[in-house]
Amino acid sequence: MRPSSRLFALFALLSCLGVSPEARAFCGFFVAKADTKLFNQASQVALVRDGEKTVLTMSNDFQGEPKEFALVIPVPTFIERHQIEVVDKGLLDHLDAYSAPRLVEYFDEDPCRPRVYEMARAQGMPAPAAAGAAKKHGVTIEAAYTVGEYDILILSAKESTGLEAWLRENGYRIPQGATAVLGSYLKQQMRFFVAKVNLKEQAKLGFTYLRPLQVSYATPKFMLPIRLGTVNANGPQELFVFALTRKGRVETTNYRTVRLPTGMDLPVYVKQEFAPFYKAMFAEQVKREDMRAVFLEYAWDMGWCDPCAADPLSNEQLKKLGVSWLDGPPSPGAQGFIRPPQGSPVFVTRLHVRYDREHFPEDLAFQETADRTNFQGRYVLRHAWKGDSSCDAVRAYREGLVRRQEQEAQSLATLTGWDIGDIRRKMGGLPKISEAKPRGFWARLFGN
Numbered sequence: 001m002r003p004s005s006r007l008f009a010l011f012a013l014l015s016c017l018g019v020s021p022e023a024r025a026f027c028g029f030f031v032a033k034a035d036t037k038l039f040n041q042a043s044q045v046a047l048v049r050d051g052e053k054t055v056l057t058m059s060n061d062f063q064g065e066p067k068e069f070a071l072v073i074p075v076p077t078f079i080e081r082h083q084i085e086v087v088d089k090g091l092l093d094h095l096d097a098y099s100a101p102r103l104v105e106y107f108d109e110d111p112c113r114p115r116v117y118e119m120a121r122a123q124g125m126p127a128p129a130a131a132g133a134a135k136k137h138g139v140t141i142e143a144a145y146t147v148g149e150y151d152i153l154i155l156s157a158k159e160s161t162g163l164e165a166w167l168r169e170n171g172y173r174i175p176q177g178a179t180a181v182l183g184s185y186l187k188q189q190m191r192f193f194v195a196k197v198n199l200k201e202q203a204k205l206g207f208t209y210l211r212p213l214q215v216s217y218a219t220p221k222f223m224l225p226i227r228l229g230t231v232n233a234n235g236p237q238e239l240f241v242f243a244l245t246r247k248g249r250v251e252t253t254n255y256r257t258v259r260l261p262t263g264m265d266l267p268v269y270v271k272q273e274f275a276p277f278y279k280a281m282f283a284e285q286v287k288r289e290d291m292r293a294v295f296l297e298y299a300w301d302m303g304w305c306d307p308c309a310a311d312p313l314s315n316e317q318l319k320k321l322g323v324s325w326l327d328g329p330p331s332p333g334a335q336g337f338i339r340p341p342q343g344s345p346v347f348v349t350r351l352h353v354r355y356d357r358e359h360f361p362e363d364l365a366f367q368e369t370a371d372r373t374n375f376q377g378r379y380v381l382r383h384a385w386k387g388d389s390s391c392d393a394v395r396a397y398r399e400g401l402v403r404r405q406e407q408e409a410q411s412l413a414t415l416t417g418w419d420i421g422d423i424r425r426k427m428g429g430l431p432k433i434s435e436a437k438p439r440g441f442w443a444r445l446f447g448n
Contacts, residue, residue: 034278048322055322086148097310101377112391137162149202230357298350
């Protein structure tokens with residue numbers, strides 16, 4: 001464990017030992033996380049919003065020859081060279097790990113020796129030839145740049161059919177039927193940010209993968225265009241949005257934003273099956289919402305975590321993602337600070353959406369709220385005590401344990417749609433619940 005991680009564990013434990021119920025709201029020992037790598041066809045977007053300024057960092061799981069890659073993103077304004085960057089993918093990977101839904105575990109104490117907590121566990125380039133060919137289609141190449149390993153054009157157009165034809169003639173892979181979607185963006189007087197891989201530059205730089213592209217601009221529209229990706233897509237797609245703001249949580253305004261179920265106790269065998277559990281659980285929630293909702297997976301003040309799936313991003317990392325309002329010393333998260341100062345300057349919202357053309361006919365529109373309530377997708381394993389102490393509390397504990405384990409099985413079945421019989425068998429079979437009711441303090445603590 002790295003020194004900073006050990007410090008996080010210590011501060012988390014001290015936080016759990018506090019008298020405030022809020023301080024004990026999370027805690028536990030971190031076991032596993034459900035990051036974006038669990039999902040196929042998953043795109044990551046970091047969206048920094050401050051007033052009308054937006055910084056959009058885009059990464060996708062494109063697989064294939066780099067020469068086949070093409071990106072077409074509608075943007076609301078003209079983009080200059082200094083507004084475009086290529087960034088380290090590690091920034092998004094770190095943000096993903098920090099905000100990922102997590103699995104934590106607790107260990108039951110000896111019923112005969114109760115303690116509340118166990119301390120011991122503790123530059124622009126002209127493109128005249130392309131411009132001439134574009135004019136016949138009503139397309140204007142407003143700017144051309146090479147940024148890192150990407151060749152980038154900023155386009156405007158008169159008609160969607162001409163734009164689509166020009167894109168196809170120039171090797172951009174536009175799905176059949178995109179004319180109507182392109183036309184709707186043109187009616188909004190939006191331009192198009194298009195990118196292809198410059199193979200010579202990529203070879204010179206030595207990268208074997210495609211780094212995320214970042215573009216910044218000012219617009220009153222707080223939105224993310226997704227519709228081009230739904231035209232003739234091969235099935236539903238996954239999108240993870242990491243929104244970084246000053247005030248608080250971000251939500252969608254044209255689709256329901258739904259909090260994922262969280263805080264449930266699950267059978268301990270899920271520790272070995274957390275990835276399939278999380279995928280099944282998310283699929284079940286998408287099904288229940290008829291694939292018409294955006295799911296909140298995390299909302300938190302950047303600078304601390306509890307429990308920590310990864311250290312918070314430093315101020316330097318946040319600035320590289322476009323956070324421009326940070327002042328003072330580096331983020332206290334890097335030193336293991338578990339409690340942020342009042343009004344931490346960056347609030348992160350993680351949204352997860354599974355979408356297709358039928359269920360998401362509109363682009364995502366967002367708003368920043370003043371809600372700074374912490375939320376995380378968090379699932380709990382409680383390991384039973386297996387000692388040999390003998391006292392009156394042991395019987396009550398064991399009867400309460402049977403009820404608790406049955407409830408864990410029921411919760412897992414409800415969350416995932418898995419067969420309850422299969423779950424019980426994986427748990428080693430559950431004994432019948434005694435008709436006798438446990439009595440006394442431990443009955444109130446563990447019984448129903």
